Amino acid sequence: MKINNHSTIWKLSYKSLIRSKKRNRIAMLAMILTCVLFTTLFTMVINLNYNLQAHQFKLAGGNSHGTYKQLTREQVESIKKHPSIQSAGERLYIGRSDKGVFSKVPAEVAYSSEESARSTFSFPIQGRLPLNENEVALDREVLENLNVEVKIGEEIPLTFQMHDFMNQPIQTIKKNYKLVGISEYNELASVHAIHLSQIEVEQLIKEAEKKGFKDFYYDLNIQLKSSRHIEETMKQILHDLGYQSQDSKLNNYLKMGVNWAYTSAQIDSKDQLPILLIFLLLLVIVLSTGYLLISNIFQISVQNDIRYYGLLKTIGLTKSQLKKLLVIQAILLSFAAIPLGILIGYGLGIVFLPYIIRQTIIENQVTQAAFSPWIAIAGTLFTMMTVFLSCLKPGRIVGKVSAIEAVRYRSEAKVRRTIKQRKAINLAQMGLVNLRRNLSKFILVVLSLTLSTILLSSLMTLTFGFDMDRYLEKQLSGDFLVAKNDYFKLNHFSDDLNLEDEWLNKIHSMGEGIIGGSSYTLLHNQTIKWMDAETLKRQLRDLSPEEKEAFLLNHYKKNSDFGEVVQIQGFDPFLLNKLEVIEGDLQPLIDGQKRKIALVLETDDFGQVIGEDYLPIGSQVDLSYAHQVSAIDPSTQKEVKTQEGKGQLMVKEDQQISYEICAHVIVPYSISLRYSIAGSDAYILSTERLKQDSQLNLTRLFYLFDSHDTTLESQNEAELESLTASPESLLHYQSKQTLRKEFNAFRKMFILIGGTLCFLIAFIGVINYINSMLTSFMTRRHELASLRAIGMTRYQMQKLLTYESIYYTATSLLLSVLFVTLLNPLLGQVLESVFWFYSYQRNFGAIWLMAPCLILLSFLLPSIICRIIEKQTIVEQLAETY
Numbered sequence: 001m002k003i004n005n006h007s008t009i010w011k012l013s014y015k016s017l018i019r020s021k022k023r024n025r026i027a028m029l030a031m032i033l034t035c036v037l038f039t040t041l042f043t044m045v046i047n048l049n050y051n052l053q054a055h056q057f058k059l060a061g062g063n064s065h066g067t068y069k070q071l072t073r074e075q076v077e078s079i080k081k082h083p084s085i086q087s088a089g090e091r092l093y094i095g096r097s098d099k100g101v102f103s104k105v106p107a108e109v110a111y112s113s114e115e116s117a118r119s120t121f122s123f124p125i126q127g128r129l130p131l132n133e134n135e136v137a138l139d140r141e142v143l144e145n146l147n148v149e150v151k152i153g154e155e156i157p158l159t160f161q162m163h164d165f166m167n168q169p170i171q172t173i174k175k176n177y178k179l180v181g182i183s184e185y186n187e188l189a190s191v192h193a194i195h196l197s198q199i200e201v202e203q204l205i206k207e208a209e210k211k212g213f214k215d216f217y218y219d220l221n222i223q224l225k226s227s228r229h230i231e232e233t234m235k236q237i238l239h240d241l242g243y244q245s246q247d248s249k250l251n252n253y254l255k256m257g258v259n260w261a262y263t264s265a266q267i268d269s270k271d272q273l274p275i276l277l278i279f280l281l282l283l284v285i286v287l288s289t290g291y292l293l294i295s296n297i298f299q300i301s302v303q304n305d306i307r308y309y310g311l312l313k314t315i316g317l318t319k320s321q322l323k324k325l326l327v328i329q330a331i332l333l334s335f336a337a338i339p340l341g342i343l344i345g346y347g348l349g350i351v352f353l354p355y356i357i358r359q360t361i362i363e364n365q366v367t368q369a370a371f372s373p374w375i376a377i378a379g380t381l382f383t384m385m386t387v388f389l390s391c392l393k394p395g396r397i398v399g400k401v402s403a404i405e406a407v408r409y410r411s412e413a414k415v416r417r418t419i420k421q422r423k424a425i426n427l428a429q430m431g432l433v434n435l436r437r438n439l440s441k442f443i444l445v446v447l448s449l450t451l452s453t454i455l456l457s458s459l460m461t462l463t464f465g466f467d468m469d470r471y472l473e474k475q476l477s478g479d480f481l482v483a484k485n486d487y488f489k490l491n492h493f494s495d496d497l498n499l500e501d502e503w504l505n506k507i508h509s510m511g512e513g514i515i516g517g518s519s520y521t522l523l524h525n526q527t528i529k530w531m532d533a534e535t536l537k538r539q540l541r542d543l544s545p546e547e548k549e550a551f552l553l554n555h556y557k558k559n560s561d562f563g564e565v566v567q568i569q570g571f572d573p574f575l576l577n578k579l580e581v582i583e584g585d586l587q588p589l590i591d592g593q594k595r596k597i598a599l600v601l602e603t604d605d606f607g608q609v610i611g612e613d614y615l616p617i618g619s620q621v622d623l624s625y626a627h628q629v630s631a632i633d634p635s636t637q638k639e640v641k642t643q644e645g646k647g648q649l650m651v652k653e654d655q656q657i658s659y660e661i662c663a664h665v666i667v668p669y670s671i672s673l674r675y676s677i678a679g680s681d682a683y684i685l686s687t688e689r690l691k692q693d694s695q696l697n698l699t700r701l702f703y704l705f706d707s708h709d710t711t712l713e714s715q716n717e718a719e720l721e722s723l724t725a726s727p728e729s730l731l732h733y734q735s736k737q738t739l740r741k742e743f744n745a746f747r748k749m750f751i752l753i754g755g756t757l758c759f760l761i762a763f764i765g766v767i768n769y770i771n772s773m774l775t776s777f778m779t780r781r782h783e784l785a786s787l788r789a790i791g792m793t794r795y796q797m798q799k800l801l802t803y804e805s806i807y808y809t810a811t812s813l814l815l816s817v818l819f820v821t822l823l824n825p826l827l828g829q830v831l832e833s834v835f836w837f838y839s840y841q842r843n844f845g846a847i848w849l850m851a852p853c854l855i856l857l858s859f860l861l862p863s864i865i866c867r868i869i870e871k872q873t874i875v876e877q878l879a880e881t882y
Contacts, residue, residue, distance in 0.1 A: 009321055013328035016308075027330075028337045030294045033764045034386055035341025039379035040348050040760050046375065055746060056261030057121075058188035064089070064119040064221035065230045065262065068238075069255040071218045079220055082237045087223045089115025092201050094216060095173070097160035097194065101145035103485050104732065107192035109160045111201040117183075119221045122193035124181030127152045130197035137181030137195035154179045158194065162208055170213045173204065190488075231258045246611070251547055258604070294390035309398045319399035326395050330387050338383050342376050348760070427796060431803030442808070449769055449812035449854070450819065456762055457820045457846035461827055463755065466747045467839030472736050474836060476670045477578040478516065479713055480720065482507060482733045483702035487674070496730060497523060499700040503731060507703060510719045513712050516705025517572030519671060520687050520698035527694075528556045528563035528624045528651065529681060536562055553634070556626070558651040563624065567600075567673055567682040570690035575671060575704060579684070582609070584617045584663030589686045596689075597621060597659035600667050600682035614664060621659045621683070625694040628653035657693045659683075670734070671704060713737060743837075762846075766853050773805060773861050781869065789874050794866055801862035809854040816847055 017024060057063040068079055071090075080088045091112045098106040117123040124137050136156055143150045146157075156177050161169040177196075185192065196204075205216050224233055234256050238245055243254045309322055317325070435442045486497045499518070508514060531539070540548050555562045571579075573590050579598070588596040599621075602610045615621065630639050632648045665684060676682070691698055707713035713736075720733045784797060792800075821842075828840025 009324055010328060012312075013325050014332065016325065017329050017332055024333060027294070027333055029767070031334060031337035031383065031387065032341040032344065033767055034294060035338050035379055035383040036345040036348075036760070037764050038382045039342050039345025039375060042375045042378050043345060043348070053261055055188075057259075058186055060259055060261040061186070061189045061191075062120040062221060062259065063261070064259060065224045065227060066222055066234050066256060066258045068220045068222065068234075069217075069257065071220055071254070073218065075254070076218050076220050078241055079222070079237065082240065084224060084233055084237055085222050086225045087115050089113040089117070089119055089221045091116045091120075091219045091221065092198070092216065093163075093219065094196075094201055094204060095160050095162040095169075097158065098486065099159065101142070102192065103730070105190055105192060107142065107160070107194045109194045109196060111198045112193075112195055115223075116221050117193075117195065119223070120193065121186045121189075122183045122195065124183045127179075127181035129195055130180055130200065132197055133200050133203065134175070134177050135180045135197050135200070136177035137183060138179065139183045139185040139192055141185040142192050142194075143179075143182065148179075150182060152179060152182070160194070162204065162213075164213055164215060170208060171211070227262050230262065234258065251543055294387055322398045323391075323395035326398055327388070327391050330391050334384060334387050338380055341383065342379055345379060346376060348756070427800045428803050431800050431807060434800075434804055435807055442811075445769075445773070445808055446811045446815065449808070449850075450815045452762075452764065452768060453812065453816040453846050453850050454819050454823065456850065457816070457824060457843070458827055460845050461824050461840070461843055462831060463750055464843065464845070465828065465831060465838050465840055466743075466750060466835075467837055468740060468743050468747075470839050471743050471837040472739055474668065475739050476734055476736055477575075477668050478704040478736075479706045480516075480716060480733055480735050481670060481702055481704045482720065482731065484730055485732045487701055488732050488734075497699055497701065499703060504700075504703055506723065507705070507720075510716055511712055513708025514705050514716070515574065515708075516703055517574030518687070518703045519572070519575055519701045520570040520690060521673060521701055522568065522625070522690075522694060522696055523699040525694070525696050526556070526565050526626045526629065527568045528626055528654070529566045530558070530561050530563040530622050530624060531555075549634075553648055556629070556649045556651055558624070558654070563651075564680060565677060566623065566680055567677060568623070568685065568690065569667075569673055569682070569701075570685050570687040570698060571671075572687050576684075576686065578668060578671060578704075580666040580668070582664040582666060584661070586663050586665070588662045589684070589689070592686055592688055594689070595657070595659050596662045597623075598663040598665045598684040599661050600684060601664050602676070602682075603666055609666070615661055617661055617664065619661050621661060623657055623659060623683070624651065625655040625657070625696060626651050626653075627655065627696070655693065655695050671702070673701070762849055762853070766850075766857070769808075769854060769857060770861065773808070773857070784869055785874050788869075794870065797869075798862045798866045801865055802859055805858035805861055806855075809851075809858045812854070813847060813851055816850070817844070820844065820847065 053063075068075075071079070076090050079085070089112065091110050093108060093110040095109045096106050097109065112120070112122070112129070114123065114129060117129060122137075122139065123129070127137065129137055136158065138156065140150060143154075143156075148154055148156060156179050157174075158177055159172065159174045162171050162173060164170050181195065183193065208214075208216075222234070224230060226233075235245060238254055238256065243252045244250065245254055245256045247253060309325075312322065312325075482499070482503070484496055484499055504518075540551065543551060552562060555564055557563075571589075576586055576590050579586065582601060584598070586598060589598060599614060601614060604610055628651075630650050630652055632639055632650055634648055667682075667684065673682075685693070687698070707716050717735055717737050720735070723729070724731045724733055787797060787800075824842065825840065831838045832840055
């Protein structure tokens with residue numbers, strides 16, 4: 001027979017809740033702390049990732065998921081229509097300005113759609129993007145450098161050079177434009193944006209094409225529907241449209257790039273299984289911490305009220321109804337505790353996070369924090385799930401007990417076989433026996449403390465693991481790198497690229513203890529690798545007659561041989577030691593041996609080697625240093641100017657050398673040519689070998705050097721700053737000292753946010769310990785009163801409880817050391833694979849932080865308990881029914 005007694009159960013639950021005010025306060029405190037833990041954890045972690053990505057977006061120059069490069073108009077339209085793309089913005093680059101006010105920081109001239117401008121942080125905050133001819137949008141810093149009033153409608157005189165798709169200058173444009181938009185300058189991108197209208201850009205291209213220049217291409221910045229598996233999705237889009245991005249020598253090749261700034265993209269580029277396991281483990285630890293925090297309270301509360309539940313069972317309440325009674329009480333407490341916990345956790349983020357951001361380098365770069373309603377929803381769901389899980393075991397205890405058992409129930413008493421012994425027992429042994437009597441409760445409290453410590457240790461491992469040395473190693477290979485402005489502006493074919501000896505003399509005159517070296521290249525003379533007949537046949541196999549003709553025209557020819565341009569760079573011995581050797585040995589290059597060369601491996605944005613079909617160590621490479629090249633028009637067989645970009649390139653005079661590959665290397669970006677040619681190989685020689693073999697004049701790209709000590713480094717920094725301070729100076733430099741300041745400011749943000757979260761978790765762990773111990777001791781009032789009745793003094797009782805507290809603390813700390821030793825190295829490996837500037841170091845800071853607090857509480861809490869107990873007489877305590 002089914003009886004509708006829901007209202008009765010709810011009413012009984014409410015009345016039971018009212019009568020247990022002490023339990024309610026403790027349980028609500030536990031729920032609030034759990035909710036604060038979840039909410040603050042989600043807020044801080046999301047904002048750590050949010051601000052890291054925002055900072056890296058500015059470094060990367062945009063927040064789009066990826067970019068398809070060098071596209072025709074038709075390719076742009078076909079890619080934009082793909083269903084996997086949520087939004088896309090095209091950009092048609094036509095040139096740059098790097099003279100005058102742009103000598104230090106160049107400006108790129110392009111048409112950008114609204115989506116593209118927004119994704120590259122160059123959308124006007126005043127006015128609009130250009131729509132008509134003779135309109136321009138600039139950033140505020142450009143206007144200030146031009147000494148032009150920052151006002152919409154002003155006339156702006158601009159001079160820039162148009163570039164072809166190889167980024168080579170083809171003509172100079174001088175024109176006045178009307179200012180229609182003003183944007184903010186992205187300081188981290190180190191480039192200004194000059195936006196022209198589509199009409200204006202297309203008109204300039206038409207004029208250039210009349211002069212024989214062609215091949216102006218679009219870049220397409222895309223936003224996918226998800227930031228997961230960006231690279232795979234972009235490759236699939238190309239595959240669906242009949243293109244590929246792996247082999248640049250095939251006719252259907254399209255170049256693409258993944259935005260490395262996305263954390264998900266960095267994770268996708270690694271082995272995801274250990275990452276997934278570590279984060280699942282951390283999630284379990286977080287949930288378990290909250291579970292044990294609440295479950296302890298409910299379990300002890302049930303043991304305290306077991307007689308009450310037994311009496312309810314005698315009047316007809318079933319097992320399921322008793323469980324429901326307990327769950328309803330938990331829900332009612334949750335309704336009061338969770339909103340308060342959400343507000344406190346959310347409030348901590350709202351109050352502290354903007355303050356933290358203001359203390360860091362990204363104050364002016366990240367203007368908002370990621371406070372999402374999803375944080376509150378997630379915090380609520382996780383807390384509610386924890387509360388329900390915490391009710392399972394107490395519910396089982398309530399459901400199993402009978403009325404008779406409930407009357408004689410003692411939470412601390414277990415029926416055991418008595419072993420007689422004559423040896424006297426001391427208080428330390430007595431405390432140990434007390435813990436063994438209720439081993440499950442002992443394990444719960446210890447696990448709760450241990451998990452809090454492990455969580456704190458994991459967070460400290462993340463927060464304090466940012467490695468400046470790894471950051472500096474990737475950003476700059478030496479203390480200082482000095483070069484002409486054009487090298488930093490990526491103006492690869494400028495006549496002003498060569499760093500003359502007089503500048504080198506000035507650097508060496510700054511003081512003793514400077515150790516360095518230079519890098520050289522062949523600026524106006526191409527280096528060519530000749531293809532054998534089999535390679536040429538393979539390249540032409542799938543091409544149409546028209547495509548074959550175009551392919552051959554884009555390659556150099558000598559007699560009947562065809563060759564492709566390769567990149568070559570000469571390094572002094574100091575720089576050769578800065579290369580990362582993947583396979584082989586660089587010693588033959590350092591020793592200056594003849595016919596030895598290193599092959600440069602191409603890497604993606606995450607430092608992973610692209611492709612596997614590289615020539616193996618020991619292979620022979622035939623290179624030709626072109627001394628004289630002419631262009632022959634195929635239709636007239638007459639010689640034309642090579643600058644016109646048409647005609648078959650014929651090598652008339654060259655120096656041909658055969659080399660043996662001695663090493664596969666990765667060249668750090670900071671000391672590379674800073675550009676690449678699609679499908680082209682790159683090689684490294686020693687400077688002397690390059691000079692002797694090519695018999696050509698070399699162009700010095702830069703000088704990289706280290707200082708003997710920190711004092712000299714500071715002096716050199718001041719000297720170089722003075723040397724390059726003038727806006728007209730052709731010299732520029734990068735230094736580790738500047739990078740250190742940037743990195744310290746960025747790391748400061750993580751330490752402040754992570755430190756705040758560490759403090760919160762440590763505080764919750766301590767409160768959890770206090771809560772558990774006080775509740776545990778208070779439920780033993782009857783037992784403690786019995787000990788007083790047979791003669792135990794207050795001092796002895798306090799000493800007994802102190803021993804028990806020390807056992808809890810010692811066991812928890814020992815387990816924490818064990819788990820931290822085992823788990824943190826695994827966490828460190830995962831973090832090192834995700835963040836390139838992270839370096840794991842064994843850290844027991846969480847143990848050292850928690851140990852003094854717990855040890856101190858081990859002595860304080862027994863004293864507090866004894867004072868509470870003494871407020872009642874022995875008779876009153878023994879008479880209590882609980």
